[in-house]
Amino acid sequence: MPRTSEPGRSVSSRLLDLLFSFEPGETELSLAELARKTGLPHPTARRLVLELTKAGALEQRANGRFAVGLRLWQLGTLAPLTESLRTMAQPYMEDLYTALHQHVQLAVLEGREAVILERLSAPRALGLVSQVGGRLPLHCSGVGKILLSHAAPELVQEVLDGELQRFNSKTVVDPDALRRELAECRRTGCALVRGELTEGADSIATRIMNSEGHVVASLSVVVRTGSVQPQAVLPSVITSGLAISRRLGWRPGIKVWQG
Amino acid sequence: MPRTSEPGRSVSSRLLDLLFSFEPGETELSLAELARKTGLPHPTARRLVLELTKAGALEQRANGRFAVGLRLWQLGTLAPLTESLRTMAQPYMEDLYTALHQHVQLAVLEGREAVILERLSAPRALGLVSQVGGRLPLHCSGVGKILLSHAAPELVQEVLDGELQRFNSKTVVDPDALRRELAECRRTGCALVRGELTEGADSIATRIMNSEGHVVASLSVVVRTGSVQPQAVLPSVITSGLAISRRLGWRPGIKVWQG
Incomplete structure (x- = not known):
């Protein structure tokens, strides 16, 4: 030795x-x-x-x-959830991609960040910094807000008490404003994030539940600001998210856990 | 300490x-x-x-x-080739899946085995034991024969000298017969493997080249024996493999390395 x-x-x-x-x-x-x-x-x-x-x-x-x-x-492919969630979600992500021809992302919570499990992108779509295995901040990305809003209260407190990085003038970094947004995400199950992380990129995100109603992942579509109305994209994101949740055993009667 | x-x-x-x-x-x-x-x-x-x-x-x-x-x-997602190859091949694999509605697999050589980088499967398709990150033997799987036939002569010798596991009565385990098959794979760039690994499953595999003509991966379609003529599937597997190779910078004039 x-x-x-x-x-x-x-x-x-x-x-x-x-x-x-x-x-x-x-x-x-x-x-x-x-x-x-x-x-x-x-x-x-x-x-x-x-x-x-x-x-x-x-x-x-x-x-x-x-x-x-x-x-x-x-x-790494043996990590629980990761590979099975990715495989299960893939067909629904493809369908969403076929319908919208926009970036489609699947992310899970890891520590104080969101980790991208899978992404489908058009070759000529909006360039994104993120990639599979990459990380996104919880406080200002679409998938991040969804995951944070359904996380344990201790984590929410930790993130709000910590440094909330400002990426541009649109990034919401006021803890009280963020807390109100998270409550709204919990209520609707969706997040609309306009340019807070990358100027010119809007994210439309929804939650994915398992059979016990736990939010295990978030699905999002990222569009170029102004190219498409986020509101017009939202219904398809919601239905795809619900389809993946059903595939994981969730049913509309099952209460969604809210941290 | x-x-x-x-x-x-x-x-x-x-x-x-x-x-x-x-x-x-x-x-x-x-x-x-x-x-x-x-x-x-x-x-x-x-x-x-x-x-x-x-x-x-x-x-x-x-x-x-x-x-x-x-x-x-x-x-693990940072492993070179793996994620980029997977991402690059995915659209072509999806198109092949759309055309055939059969299992589509992408594999690379690792040590003395083939490792599955990506797989697309129909929910009700033939059940396969393999999964993403899983391994297949070189001597009796479609992707394995392709990868082995283009590998360094030392590896070929090592595999032929080693134990050639017999999975069923169809598995070719005679080194001389295998050597002839590998020469044929090198010549055609394709492998047709009938039930050698899993009885009732046929594999149609082709090679994927990079810009220097090195075979970096193998693409295969796995069908239930008798459900479809392997010969009928072959052209689409070849064209998809060539499309991925072109995406990696290979062009028809570039000589394919043969171990």
Whole structure:
């Protein structure tokens, strides 16, 4: 066993730090970058990265840099809900896409953010920063407002007490105004978000329930501001969301949990 | 730093063993099962599992068992090729599905197996054991024969020298017969596999090339034996495969690498 120079930091936490150094937009990292991002001495980083590569968790690219390995991707597909929800929702998302020809997104709550499980996009549709596996803020994205409005009161409090990032002049960052919006989302099951995250992009989101009435995901359509009336898109988003919920065992009689 | 009782086995390898204990069909494991599968002492397994859970790599379910965490799923989406190939191929797979209403699969080579990157299935279509993230043998699946036939000669030799599992009476397990089949796959770029893996299921597979002519994936359609003539399905599988290849930058003039 090699000795660790920092007794407070376990080998496992170093290993996890190395893995989670990879992020959207930073999918290939050199050994030097990995050492810098994790604050590990170069020889330690090197040894652990090689061990991760040997196990298939990372892979070394032709250019010598490292990336997440296919074996880790496979492992990720075993996350509960994720793959089954994605597979189940896909046909309904396709139908919604066929009807609207706009971005269609499916997201779930993870920590204090929304994670995109699946997205269907037209090749020439509005460019979005988000991608599958990517994250969206809870306070100013369509799926985020839906997920937050049905989350535990403690999480709502935490988010409202925390820093509410302002992305542009439209972003609602006043906690009281947000609280009123969330109550409205809970009441209607929908969110209409106009340009709060990305100027020029409106999001129309709805909730997805399981057989116990828990909101497990949010479905949204993202349109270019002015290209289509969000109100005109809303009914199809709602019906698709309900169709996916029914597929998960929810029925109109089942009370929707509200955090 | 806790001491390790087995000096030959590093903390990182223990941690990776714990993570890779999760497999298709074993997506939820108890602490006892994790300790048993990895051969770790119960207290060590417990400490590492809690560390993995704290980092979001694992999550504890309501029933107390552990599963792969959403954060690990996210990390997996960063694997090169995987997500971009999946996203790029999806529209073509949907069109193929619309035309045929049969299972459509996309797979890549990983080690000595084929890994399913994406699958589209009709709700009432032939039941398949495979799923996204799942694995198929190289020697007797449609996508497997395509991937193997274009792989490095060393891998072909390794697979032919290794144990060729017989799934039923139709499985070709004779190395010489297989070698002839692989040569034919290389020549035509296609594979027709009748019931070799699952009795009653035929697979029609083709290759997908990148801009350098490397075969990076295989596309297949799986049909119930007798429900449709594989030969009738073949042209649409070929054209869809070529369409995806073109999307990856391949053009008819570019020579296809053959291992």
